[in-house]
Amino acid sequence: MSKSEAPYAYRGLDRVFHEKARLGIVSSLIGHADGLAFADLKVLCDLTDGNLSRHLQVLQEAGYVEIEKGFEGKRPCTRCRMTGKGRVRFSEYLGVLEQVLRQAASGRERGEGDDERGTGWRPAHR
Amino acid sequence: MRDVDLALSELADIRAQLAASTRFQGLAPELNLLMGIAAFVVAAAQGFRASDAAGFVAVWGAVIAACGAIAVLEGVSRARRLHGGMARAMLGVALQKALPFAVAGLVVTWTVCTFAMESAWMLPGLWQILLGLLGFAALANLPREIAWVAGWYLCCGAVVLALAGEARVLSPWMMGIPLGVGQLAVAAILLRADAEGRSDE
Numbered sequence: 001m002s003k004s005e006a007p008y009a010y011r012g013l014d015r016v017f018h019e020k021a022r023l024g025i026v027s028s029l030i031g032h033a034d035g036l037a038f039a040d041l042k043v044l045c046d047l048t049d050g051n052l053s054r055h056l057q058v059l060q061e062a063g064y065v066e067i068e069k070g071f072e073g074k075r076p077c078t079r080c081r082m083t084g085k086g087r088v089r090f091s092e093y094l095g096v097l098e099q100v101l102r103q104a105a106s107g108r109e110r111g112e113g114d115d116e117r118g119t120g121w122r123p124a125h126r
Numbered sequence: 127m128r129d130v131d132l133a134l135s136e137l138a139d140i141r142a143q144l145a146a147s148t149r150f151q152g153l154a155p156e157l158n159l160l161m162g163i164a165a166f167v168v169a170a171a172q173g174f175r176a177s178d179a180a181g182f183v184a185v186w187g188a189v190i191a192a193c194g195a196i197a198v199l200e201g202v203s204r205a206r207r208l209h210g211g212m213a214r215a216m217l218g219v220a221l222q223k224a225l226p227f228a229v230a231g232l233v234v235t236w237t238v239c240t241f242a243m244e245s246a247w248m249l250p251g252l253w254q255i256l257l258g259l260l261g262f263a264a265l266a267n268l269p270r271e272i273a274w275v276a277g278w279y280l281c282c283g284a285v286v287l288a289l290a291g292e293a294r295v296l297s298p299w300m301m302g303i304p305l306g307v308g309q310l311a312v313a314a315i316l317l318r319a320d321a322e323g324r325s326d327e
Contacts (some may be wrong), residue, residue: 027140033147033266084323087148091141091212097135105130 009102012096014089016062021047021055026090027084029065035071035081056080086096133172133320145215152201152220153207155316162194162309167300179246180239182296187235188302192252194228228258250300251287254279257308269319275311279304282294 017023025043029036036044042052059065064086067080082090141275168189177185206213234252238245261268261276280306290296 030140032145081311084149084151086211087144088210091144091215092136092210094141094144095160095211098134101130101133101137105128 010096010100012092014093016064017059017090017093021045021051022059025055025059029080029082030090038061038078041080102112131253132254133200133309141215145212148216149264150216150220152205153316154200154204155313155320157197157200158309158316159313162306162313164189165302165309169298172298179243179296183239183246183249186301224262227256231256247290247294247296248287250296251290254283254286254304258283270317271315275308277306
């Protein structure tokens with residue numbers, strides 16, 4: 001079956017982003033061109049050190065996030081930043097989410113129309 | 127508002143936020159390099175031929191307009207190529223930032239040339255100040271070092287206004303040096319940023 005014959009396949013829904021914690025990380029990072037400190041990201045996403053490191057590693061391996069280890073004053077500081085590639089892919093991911101929502105909405109409208117005409121699916125007990 | 131519409135509007139907000147903080151890649155370093163060289167060449171050529179204020183404004187107005195038009199055409203094609211699915215949003219952000227300054231430049235130039243040609247000595251300084259302000263306004267979408275170029279244009283604008291105000295004479299180098307040095311610096315900054323961007327991916 002070709003892509004055009006499977007409109008609900010959502011092949012562009014990138015699994016790297018499509019995970020709750022990673023979606024939170026990426027959503028936190030997109031508004032910060034200079035990135036965020038690991039400690040800030042941990043608080044914003046409510047993740048433990050280990051969990052955040054694991055998810056960041058997945059994003060880094062995909063080339064969506066870059067991690068810089070440096071110093072802020074005398075304290076070591078790890079900064080995480082979205083790469084250009086990550087931003088383009090995330091924009092495409094948002095496009096697929098919009099497509100999902102539009103298809104769901106049009107499906108629901110068709111269903112409502114059917115109900116008004118007295119046809120279509122109805123639950124057994126109301 | 128239905129849940130779906132609310133979700134779609136939230137996604138649009140996220141997309142706008144993403145575009146607002148993403149580096150605009152529509153500016154080609156090579157084009158800015160050519161603009162810088164063109165500024166020096168035009169200034170040198172104008173130095174050989176004395177021209178009045180109207181001639182000065184016509185020549186430099188045409189140089190800026192030509193550079194702007196080429197930058198827009200190149201910017202659209204580069205943005206489509208490099209930003210992929212984000213191109214439309216990025217071009218929207220760039221237009222939103224640049225249009226007010228382009229319109230202000232056009233209005234100021236037209237007003238001075240139509241109603242107060244004797245004040246044409248102010249135009250080079252004002253153009254440079256507008257370029258500086260445009261640089262600062264677009265900082266979120268450009269490499270951070272562009273702030274130095276924006277500062278350069280702002281300082282040059284003030285100095286050129288002071289010099290031209292004192293002598294009431296327009297020298298071609300009042301545009302040639304600020305524009306030439308400024309655009310060469312922009313080209314160098316963009317080249318460096320492009321090289322860093324390529325190493326990220």
